[in-house]
Amino acid sequence: NAGVTQTPKFRVLKTGQSMTLLCAQDMNHEYMYWYRQDPGMGLRLIHYSVGEGTTAKGEVPDGYNVSRLKKQNFLLGLESAAPSQTSVYFCASSYSTGAWKGQTQYFGPGTRLLVL
Amino acid sequence: AQSVTQPDIHITVSEGASLELRCNYSYGATPYLFWYVQSPGQGLQLLLKYFSGDTLVQGIKGFEAEFKRSQSSFNLRKPSVHWSDAAEYFCAVEGNGNKLVFGAGTILRVKS
Numbered sequence: 001n002a003g004v005t006q007t008p009k010f011r012v013l014k015t016g017q018s019m020t021l022l023c024a025q026d027m028n029h030e031y032m033y034w035y036r037q038d039p040g041m042g043l044r045l046i047h048y049s050v051g052e053g054t055t056a057k058g059e060v061p062d063g064y065n066v067s068r069l070k071k072q073n074f075l076l077g078l079e080s081a082a083p084s085q086t087s088v089y090f091c092a093s094s095y096s097t098g099a100w101k102g103q104t105q106y107f108g109p110g111t112r113l114l115v116l
Numbered sequence: 117a118q119s120v121t122q123p124d125i126h127i128t129v130s131e132g133a134s135l136e137l138r139c140n141y142s143y144g145a146t147p148y149l150f151w152y153v154q155s156p157g158q159g160l161q162l163l164l165k166y167f168s169g170d171t172l173v174q175g176i177k178g179f180e181a182e183f184k185r186s187q188s189s190f191n192l193r194k195p196s197v198h199w200s201d202a203a204e205y206f207c208a209v210e211g212n213g214n215k216l217v218f219g220a221g222t223i224l225r226v227k228s
Contacts, residue, residue: 004159031214040125042206042218043160058215090159094214102148102167103214107159 002026004108006091012114013081021076021111023091030096032074033058033105034066036087043090049074050096081115088112118143118211120219128225129197137192137222139207148210149190151181154221155203163205166190177201202226 007022023032030051035043045058049068063085065077074093078085092105119142129135141147148167152160164175171183181192190207204223208216 033215040220042120042220043216044218045215048215092160096214101210101214102165104150104162104165105160105216107152107161109157109159 004091004093004106006089006108006111008111009109010112012116013078014116015082017081018077018079019081019113020078021089021091021113023074023076023093023108024072025074025091025093025106026072027093027095027106028071029093029106030071031094031103031105032068033092033094034064034074034076035090035092036060036085037090037110038087046076046089081113083115086113086115118209118217120207120209120217122205122207122219122222124222125220126223126225128227131199131226131228132196135192135194135197135201135224137205137207137224139190139192139219140188141190141207141209142188143209143211147183147190149181149183150208150210150216151175151179151190151192152206152208152218153177153203154206160206163192197224197226199226199228 004025033048034046047066049055052071089111091108094103094105121140150165151163166173207219
């Protein structure tokens with residue numbers, strides 16, 4: 001049972017390049033999330049998904065796209081990377097009982113992205 | 117809108133001393149509150165959570181937190197800190213649709 005895994009662990013991009021971050025979970029969770037972590041700002045939600053085939057915008061969605069083609073995977077794409085997207089990206093997942101509240105989110109180890 | 121304030125960016129305590137990390141939240145309804153810990157280079161791990169019942173919540177690694185509605189606070193405590201507790205701690209409140217709003221975090225340093 002690996003929990004939440006993220007690929008790659010570290011990446012350097014040049015401005016304008018594109019890339020995809022992969023998140024995978026083996027806990028059969030319905031909900032998945034992408035956050036970015038910047039010093040002094042905590043974690044901010046980029047996009048999230050409440051089930052296979054559905055995605056929604058979070059607090060800071062601009063410059064990112066996501067897809068949830070399979071329940072266990074949640075992809076985060078940067079079409080044209082900018083230096084402001086230098087950050088640590090975390091994926092998380094949670095189980096939904098339909099009650100919506102109080103579910104624990106399980107986090108991956110993070111991806112460090114540097115955009116030059 | 118929901119928000120979380122962690123007033124202390126850094127805290128340094130001696131090993132064996134007690135610890136209290138402050139968290140204040142803003143949320144219109146009954147809050148669902150969480151404390152997560154992030155060790156260097158790692159993801160976040162849940163320490164404890166509160167959503168009803170007893171206002172004193174026990175968590176893992178000897179941590180506890182007390183919910184005080186009148187003060188809109190959810191402070192994290194530990195009676196005796198160990199060197200392995202050095203990490204960054206995040207308080208969070210759950211908003212709509214199981215979405216968490218995090219505070220900026222408090223970095224804990226433990227001196228021997």
